[in-house]
Amino acid sequence: MNIRKILDTVKKPFEKGQKFEKYAPAVNAFDTFLFVPNHTTKHGAHIRDAVDLKRTMITVIIALLPALLYGIYNTGFQYYSQLGSAFTTLDAVIHGSTKIVPMIAVSYIVGLAIEFAFAIFRGHEVNEGFLVTGLLIPMIMPIDIPLWMVGLSVAFAVLIGKEAFGGTGMNILNPALTARAFAFFAYPTYMSGNKVWVSEASNVDGVSGETILGMLASGESTIPYDVSQMFYGAIPGSIAETSTLMVLIGALILIYTGVGSWRIMLGSVLGAALTGLLFNLWGANELMNFSWFNHLIVGGFAFGVVFMATDPVSAAQTTKGKWIYGILVGLFCILIRVFNPAYPEGVMLAILLMNVFAPTIDHYVIESNIKKRLNRKIKSNLNVA
Amino acid sequence: MTGIYEPTRTIAVSGPPVKYPQYYKTIVGSKLSHIISDAGINSDDNLRFINGDVLTGYSVDKDNYLGFYNNTLSVLREGNHYRMFGWIPFINNKVPSIYKTSFSWLFPNKKYDLDTNLNGEERAFVVTGEMENVFPMDIFPMQLLKECMSGNIEKMENLGIYEVAPEDFALIDYSSSSKIEAQKIIREGLDLMVSEVG
Secondary structure (H helix, E strand, O other): OOOHHHHHHHHHOOOOOOOOHHHHHHHHHHHHHHHHOOOOOOOOOOOOOOOOHHHHHHHHHHHHHHHHHHHHHHHHHHHHHHHHOOOOHHHHHHHHHHHHHHHHHHHHHHHHHHHHHHHHHHOOOOOHHHHHHHHHHOOOOOOOOOOOHHHHHHHHHHHHHHHHOOOOOOOOOOOOHHHHHHHHHOOHHHHHOOOOOOOHHOOOOOOOOHHEEEEEHHHOOOOOHHHHHHOOOOOOOOOOOOHHHHHHHHHHHHHHHHHOHHHHHHHHHHHHHHHHHHHHHHHOOHHHHHHHHHHHHHHHHHHHHHHHOOOOOOOOOOOOHHHHHHHHHHHHHHHHHHOOOOOOOOOOHHHHHHHHHHHHHHHHHHHHHHHHHHHHHHHHHHOOO | OHHHHHHEEEEEEEOOOOOOEEEEEEEOOOOHHHHHHHOOOOOOOOEEEEEOOOOEEEEEEOEEEOOOOOEEEEEEEOOOOOOOOOOOOOOOOOOOOOOOOHHHHHOOOOOOOOOOOOOOOOOOOOOOOOOHHHHOOOHHHHHHHHHHHHHHHHHHHHHHHHHHOHHHHHHHHOHHHHHHHHOHHHHHHHHHHHHHOO
């Protein structure tokens, strides 16, 4: 094969003992992107499954595509709707693309540059995790955020959120949400309020581009959107979070392929529904009166639960732990929404909070297994005696 | 029970490159080359001979001899070839997978030409829950592997290192999406226990 031959010649100076050996991870990353390597099994089982981390990560990206494509359309749709001018679907998609494609490009360039640098520095192969993170970060940002802020958030998330802890597989917080939280607290004027959710809203007078949760938090009780709009996603919000339908398609892909944990997703939905139901009964403010079902379909809840909470590295890792983790994510999401008007959307903070607690949950699940083993040992010792 | 030592063995010779896969009667420690020629294997090919089964056996040279304990000789093609874009989900379904990121589960009766390709590269532990799916005991396999790697003896004992053998982790070896060498890690963990605890 020709491409193979070219690659082999290119890789020559990067082989062991050669001049550029140090930079091998960078070249290998491109090589393994094109070809599954010719490595054979050396230890253990002689045959291996076709799955690898690349395949797993690309499956997540496939699951993200429906939400991303709808996000691109919705960006244009919201923009032209506020102008009140006639437009076609194509216009909306073109407007959305001109806004979102550069954000994705910046995210990947900055993040992958750091990942490659660390791989060379540490002498390990480039991990695929950033393929997903790099797409997630622009998808959860407001549309008008300047590109340099996207780049800075990505750099913060990869450096402080991931590499500082030892790299892929060892981070405590979800890197994509770390990026959003960084931008949220560093540049609040670009990340919240009523002018950031619709493209160019700050340049157009008299347009209300508030999110539904923002309206409720400021005490408005009449919402200009009906339930079907909330579900299909023709509402203002972060780029790809608005359409619950598209997120559900992604969720189906993740659950069918077994890449995303259905336990975490179901647990979160149950937790949020129950909490929402209880607050409906209480009903002290507008957000408490907001029907529990609507809580599930507005804001970033669906997106966060399906794509962020299920991140296997930062979530709980034991089966029992996943249920507990999921239910608490749902519970805290609604709690933060209802009780803290400064953060009308609670899902980001709820997931980050539970990321921090996930190792503790796992610790107690594992402790119970250890106790069971010790008890069994004591019992069998007694029988012997 | 005649009181006479019985050195004959009935061994199964199997694997995709074997022309006549069947039982062969032979004696302990016989030369592999005899069996190879009887079974119709072209030994010039790029092959791996395994004393034992494909999950837990050890590879031997074709000029070597049959192991004392094994009842199986497995033969596999070496997978030292490249597959272009083979990592994209739902393509290259000719490589079997227990996961649904490949369509190979749609053809449960299809016969696959297995080889020894690693189908990827070793990565950090990322995906959780997949090891538990192929591990029947009441043990946390991923946590135990991690403790074996860090050599924390007390934690290894607590998580049940005394209840496992490397073979128990063979399916984890096979199915791990991060290509973790689980049997090797457990073997080293057990060796550490032997040298430290006795």
